[in-house]
Amino acid sequence: MRKMKFSEAIDDAIAQAMAADSRIIILGEDVQALRRNLLVRFGKKRVLNTPISEAAFTGAGITAAMTGLRPVVEIMLVDFIGTAMDAILNHAAKVEAFSGGRWKVPLVIRATCGGGYGDGGQHEQSLWGWLAHIPGISVVVPSTPADAGGLMFSALEHPHPVFFLEHKLLSDMWLDYLGGASRKSVDFDVPFEGTYGQVPSKWTKIPLGQAAVRKTGTNLTIVSLGVGVHRSLECSKILQDNNISAEIIDLRTVSPLDIRTIHESVSKTGCLLVVDEDYQGFGLSGEVAATLLERGLSFEYARVCTSGTIPFSRKLEDEALPNVKRILDASLKLVNKKV
Secondary structure, eight states: OEEEEHHHHHHHHHHHHHHHOTTEEEEETTHHHHTHHHHHHHOTTTEEEOOSOHHHHHHHHHHHHHTTOEEEEEEEEGGGGGGGHHHIIIIITTHHHHTTTSOOOOOEEEEEEOOSSSOOTTTOOOOHHHHHTSTTOEEEOOOSHHHHHHHHHHHTTOSSOEEEEEETTTOHHHHHHHHSGGGTTSOOOOOHHHHEEEEOSSOOOOOTTOOEEEEOOSSEEEEEOTHHHHHHHHHHHHHHHTTOOEEEEEOSEEESOOHHHHHHHHHHHSEEEEEEEEESTTSHHHHHHHHHHHTTOOOEEEEEEEOSOOOSSHHHHHHHSOOHHHHHHHHHHHHHHHO
16 A cells, blocks of 8 residues: 555556556646646657647547547636536537447546635536536546545546546645645645545556445434545534434445435435535435435435535635535534434
């Protein structure tokens, strides 16, 4: 075993995959600077800078995937995906279905997501619920370096389009790049356990659609992903002091969704809290609840999400996003309701 930072683990998994498969290429804005370690090792023909046009280089990545390559398209912020959405929604996601399986799009779109560092509502969205809503697309949101590398390694061998979303509060490189020198007076509540940790000496695939139980419990199930997992774990320590045992489930992927693991946990606890940094309306939190209800499960339910546009004010931003206080308040209210 060895230890790595979050972004370092992702790049290391990509490097291992690129060494084994010459079809894997990387393209995007400034990738020769951002992935200079991969550039030095694999050269300019496999790590390609592009113009600042998400629509253009995402479309190029999709057509490259259709012709036999396995591109990793890098979009700096998931907020910018809107400019490339036609190619994703109407082409990448549908080509296989429309062609009866004759054409496939083995594409990974890597983008940062999430707030908590003071960049406002045009740069800090999560949007994994929106993307997972599209049939034909998988959505990955890791919470630890080991998962980040293993899930990326799996995504690179996946035969269909995969969104790989990297939360900026976990990513040392992106936090420094986007939230560094210009914001030295601002404190970031960064969960250390997610930014640096043990990883395997050689990467193996973590299957998409397989959640992880980060902590077992008996009174309450908290389901989350990305930074929300670490906020929930922190909350669980406070709950334990109040004799409340919380089980923490890390989804790891939004689509496919591991509803079986959630079902088993909620069947035991009878209480479900979904902690989701994405928007509340029409999103992941409602999907989890609806799917469990369709399975005939009866349970107490609450959610802590982002309900509207993320404010630019750092203080208001912190209140709008799922923080430990909001998770704790919702947990206590939910458990008391069950009693």
